[in-house]
Amino acid sequence: MHSDTMYDAAMLEKELVAASTEPIILSLLARGESYGYELIQNVKTLSSGQLAWTDGMLYPVLHRMEDQGWIKSRWVQIGNGRKRKYYSLQKNGRTALAHKREQWSILTSVFAGLWKEQHV
């Protein structure tokens, strides 16, 4: 996910978007089962539109995460002959999420400390 096309300019920097995509997906799925379109809308809402994925690029990431055994998918018929592919978090995904949370927590506490000092 280092592709430049995953991101919109003038938003969150692409490297940050790339690094945060998997933890965000894992965190959203920790709340419950969801599908690609809903995940994208949730991210837009949560970030007030400042973190924008190029929609289609989410799907290869989801597939890769499924291959890693972090998440599992199933097709659900939603009526009118339409269907959605729902993803849910697996045990390995919870472990991965815990690890990623730990890493991001280190970073946020480092910045919190640094920026607190600067304001004293």
Add this chain to the structure above:
Amino acid sequence: MFDLEQALAQWRRHMRGAGLHDPAALDELESHLREEIDRQIQRGVSLPDAFAQAVQTLGPTTDLQREFAKATLTRIPRWRLWKRSLLRLLGFPISIREFIQLHPGSHRLGPFRLGVTVHSARREVFRAMNGNEAAGG
């Protein structure tokens, strides 16, 4: 008169033509398109415009094809990727199946362009191997 089903069928043909052949992946992208079209229509956008905008939000087709190809490559065990890369470095050709998967229509290329494509396929494997550790490639 705009026919959404026809437009979606045409879109699928276009995606297949660009190298995205996995029917399940296309189903999932189509499901996404339908959700986005619904949303646009609720906002008062006309059906043809809603379709065009929804397709646009998916991103460039070539990028999608590339990312899906990379995701597929990660399903190959790492030791086999290394083995293949080593063989390729020694001058062995890439397997025809993998080659066509990555570059559909490549069998119609002439010898020179075939060589170029083999080279780029090799680079894609390397990129997939090196990029996967950090945020999934």
